[in-house]
Amino acid sequence: MGRTKAYSVAVFLVLLLAVQLGLPCQMSTRASAIVTVPDDCPTIQEGINRAYDGDTVFVSAGTYYEHIVVNKSISLIGENRDTTIVDGNGSAFVISIKVDNVAVSGFTAQNGSMSGIFLSNCSDCRIENNIVTLNVDSGIRLDNSSANLICNNEIFNNGYFIPSWATGLGIFLGWWSCNNIISSNHVYDNMVAGISLDGSYANLLCDNNVTNQHAPTTPYGIMVFSSRGNVVQTNAVSNNSKGIWVWCSSWNTISNNNVSNNGIDEEHGYGIEINRSTNDTVVGNHVLNNTQGIAIKDEASNNTVAYNTIERNGRGAYTHYSNSSIFYKNNFINNRVQASAGGAFPGDDYPDVNAWDNGAEGNYWSGFTGPDADLDGIIDAPYVLDVRNRDNFPLAEPWSETRTHTAAWDGTVYAVTTWCNSTVAGFSFSQPNKHLSFNVTGPANSTGVCNVTVPLSLMWGYFSILIDNVPQAYAIYQNATHTSIYFTVLFQSTRRVRVLSTGVVPENPLLALISVFVALSAVLICLKRTHAQRHKRNLRVIQCAKIQGIQQRA
DSSP: HHHHHHHHHHHHHHHHHHHHHTTOOOOOOOOEEEEEETTSSSSSHHHHHHOOOTOOEOOOOOEEEOOOOOOOOOEESSSOTTTTTEEOTTTOOOOEOOOOOOOEESEEOOOOSSEEEEEEESSSSSSOOOEEESSSSEEEEEOOOOOEEEEEEESOOEEEEEEEEEEEEEEESSSSSSOOOOESSOOOOOESSEEEEEESSSSEEEHHHOOOOSSOOOOEEEEEEBBSSOOOEEEESSSEEEEEEEEEEEEEEESSSSESSOEEETTTOEEEEEEOOSSSSEEEEEEEESEEEEEEEEEEEOOOOEEEEESSEEEEEEEEOOOSEEHHHHHHHHEEEEESOOOSSTOOOOOOOOOOOOOSSSOTTTOOOOTTTTTTBBBSSSSEEESSSSEOOOSSSSSSEEEEEEEEEEEEEEEEEEESEEEEEEEOOOETEEEEEEEEETTTEEEEEEEEEEETTTEEEEEEEEEEEEEEEEEEEEEEEEEEEEEEEEOOEEEEEEEEEEEEEOOHHHHHHHHHHHHHHHHHHHHHHHHHHHHHHHHHHHHHHHHHHHHHHH
16 A cells, blocks of 8 residues: 555656656547448447547448447448438437537438437537438437538438328427528428428528428428527428428528429418518518418518519418518519408408508519609509508519619610619719719618629729719729729618719710811911911011111111
8 A cells, every 4th residue: 555655656746747847748649440330340330339439430331220329429421322221120210319529421311210310419410411211200300409510411201191190300400409500401202391490599591402392281391480590591492382481480581592382272372471470581582483472470570571572473472460560672573462461361351550661662563553753763652452551662673782774875885783772763874974873762761882883984083972962982993894882871862873983985986086186187277377477477577687787788
């Protein structure tokens, strides 16, 4: 005992001395290894059991009838996702992940009674380039898992149906799963829903192709259920009963999706439905050829629907038993019924009251025309849905932030581009006054952001911006062919913008040359006359001198 204690003290003193003297102290580290299945281990689970954190388990092509539990931070890599198959043999989870920092790629996960790939209480995992199919509950499921990436997977034919009951979700995020990215997956032919969020927050769903969920009941493309602060953007959602369904959720953003060909029948099919939800934003989507385009329903309130193109649907927009939402800067194009507020179906007589403009700009309604006397881009008569709902400022042209205008001079047409988050109209170009001008309209006390891009072949030199004849600050950028000018507009009403330059496209070159020739000719004539007059004066001086000389000699 005494010797052991003395030895321990000696070791401690040596280490302390090394630290004080600044000597390097090194601990051995283990290099990451690759465990190959079936070469090193006959089963995938045995390969995982042999591995350490940071190792890679590489699985050769083949079919493995296993239920895999990943409880180490490893990379689990299949040789080829089409031929490296993990089969659950009809029971349980096929691949379960229980720890952080796991990567799974290159597998087919199939035939589980629960999920093909299941993440529980995990973060910073990457599930990529897998096929997940023929599972009863769901393809990929996350419970209480955050900051994971689910990308480039093919997820199809998950689910089970018996009369009056169905299960089967392509990707499911539940139980407070947050800050995950679900991206670039192809999710199709699942029974109930392609992608479903339940009690989940601040997730990003982007660039997924979600199509043809096919339960005989009501299958959904993307379902956001009791969730908050999620972003659903740039997805293609088609051929489902309901394309994107938001229920009892708030502060979600549905943006820039292509939502098409969804709906079983007019009463039960929607491109995008916001139901019992508040403060959600639906912006920039292309909603095409659905039985109904966008619906705000069943006590939904304070939602914003803006900048969407809603085209060739049975009904473009529909509100039911819902108030205080706002629609503006949408393009309603060739829908059988452009929009309705309650009363669309028998017994639907709740007096919905929603706003259909932002106080200065409304929506574009194809087929609705009228005068625009002040050239502010707003038709001078309202678009009336019913006595409670009207668009007071219908747009004269389809809404677009970017517009191309033509400036013609002397037989040449020049393209001038404006980008503005407010309505631009009434464009004109004046060569004699060296300026172009247009109207900008936006709601009072708001600020518009504008950019004008002008070809250098039209205008050049020093530029200035006037709004209602008052000079404005601006930023400018030039390249070899164009000038771009950035400025802001504070709205009280429609404002007139003028862009002036010191250089402008000249008149007809032939006329300009003639003018120069005439001017030069006039100068030459003047010079010639001046020269002749000087010559005459010189002759007179000489003659006078001669006469004076003769008189002096006499």
